[in-house]
Amino acid sequence: MILTLGFVSAFQTALIGGFAGYYLSESLYNEIGQRALMVSKTIAATPAVVEGIQQRDTVALNRLAQKLAATNEALFIVIGDHQAIRLAHPSPELVGLSMADDDGDDGRQALVGGRGYVARAVGNLGETMRGKAPVVLPETGEIIGIVSVGYSVSQVSTTVQRYNFVLYGVVGLMLLISMLVAVVIAGRFKREIFGLEPEEIARLFEERNATLQSVREGIIAINRDGIITTVNRAALETLGLDEGATVAGRPILEVLPDSDLLSVLESGIPDFDREVWLRNRQMVVNRLPVRQGDETIGVVASFRRRDELDHVSQQLTRIQQYADTLRSQTHEYSNKLHTIAGLIQIGAHADALSLIGREVSDHQTLIHLLLAAVPDPVIAGCLLGKYNRAKEMGLHLDIDPDSQMTDIPDNLPRDQLVSVLGNLIDNALEATRRHTGEGGHVALSMTDLGHELIFEVDDQGPGINQDERDRIFEKGVTSKLAGEKKHGYGLYLVRQFLNRWGGSITVENLAGSGSRFTLYLPKIPDARSTP
Secondary structure (H helix, E strand, O other), X not given: OHHHHHHHHHHHHHHHHHHHHHHHHHHHHHHHHHHHHHHHHHHHOOHHHHHHHHHOOHHXXXXXXXXXXXXXXXXXXXXXXXXXXXXXXXXXXXXXXXXXXXXOOOOHHHHOOOOOEEEEEEEOOEEEEEEEEEEEOOOOOOEEEEEEEEEEHHHHHHHHHHHHHHHHHHHHHHHHHHHHHHHHHHHHHHHHOOOOOHHHHHHHHHHHHHHHHHOOOEEEEEEOOOEEEEEOHHHHHHHOOOOOOOOOOOEHHHHOOOOOHXXXXXXXXXXXXXXXXXXXXXXXXXXXXXXXXXXXXXXXXXXXXXXXXXXXXXXXXXXXXXXHHHHHHHHHXXXXXXXXXXXXXXXXXXXXXXXXXXXXXXXXXXXXXXXHHOOOHHHHHHHHHHHHHHHHOOOEEEEOOOOOOOOOOOOOOHHHHHHHHHXXXXXXXXXXXXXXXXXXXXXXXXXXXXXXXXXXXXXXXXXXXXXXXXXHHOOOOOOOOOOOOOOOOXXXXXXXXXXXXXXXXXXXXXXXXXXXEEEEEEOOOOOXXXX
């Protein structure tokens, strides 16, 4: 940049300086020529010159010409008759010869045309600028002679060189200043671009574009005027826009009328994991202001459809539930197998058979109940897993034998329902174990009568204060004791699912101790839900 700006400045300065020098030289030459012409016209109109030519008084004319030349600082003054024969000349030996012998110009334009003119020629006295004017009789207008006044070109060149010295000095100073300005501009520009060179910026720009297009989340950025500056392919797909649509350069509210990016731009406060509706689609959005110093110059938003995040979360939840179920069953049956093996080894065959019978009877009763009340295998499997987990914790999960859950809407996501129900049962088991220890009971009742699916989970915990009943559904809020593993996301996910489906949940304390969570799910979801 320094070299480029320096070259451009040098070229412009040299061009301007050369033009100025040429124009100055031509102006000075023209000025000297006009001066010579004016002096020649003045001398030609002098009565003494007219009279001297008429009388061919060469002595008087030479004396007068020398005097006038000295007065007007001219190199020479030559006076000739109507035939261009010299009557006065600085060199006496040239008097009486034709003026054409001097420079090839016999003054025909003045003698015949009757008008003065300027000529530049090389004569006996060197190169000169000459002004020639006819000598005319005032009475008759007859041309009787010619006057030639000359100024040496060397005089003009000396003046031009003096002016050029000043001019080129200024030009050199301008060039130096231009170079210093180029250095300052380049330094400041480099600081603004974090010390990167142009080729590095180009490489980072290509990497940035490749990164944006490779990210599966939608990304949109706006500038301080609310104009979209960046958008990736995932954003177009997520928002349902045509992939070939021209979005960059348009106002954000024109593309997304429901966007809150302008509020973030105004406040400068980042916004994370916010659930919003964009183009009738529920999104999870992160908005981050872009700052330059203390000024907010734009906002970058990344977003993804909520159902995609839910799908991943539900898969993880389902895997965890399966793992918990298998772990619980493995641990429980391992203990019972060891017990049966011990009974057999000591010969207590009747006790071993009795234990086996009770175990088979309990599971058969639970399985028959689940098959009759909950024919959906996903929900039944979840309840069976929670039953085994309760036994592992030394607790009892009592499922109301009158429960019925057969009319579940086909569009109700089973994995989301399992996640919600599992969170409620896990919380009830934890609360019961902390309050009563082993031997506690957690009760589950289900019904699908009417227009709603209703689940009731009762625990024997300490209950929930009235002030905490709304807060427990906030993200990060937990009722676990200090030192225990804290999450604070279970009930938050329950509330999020209910908000999407249009359901509700109530919390009440039971007589004595314990609490009851009652879950209501409409069979026909809210119109805005995104199951």
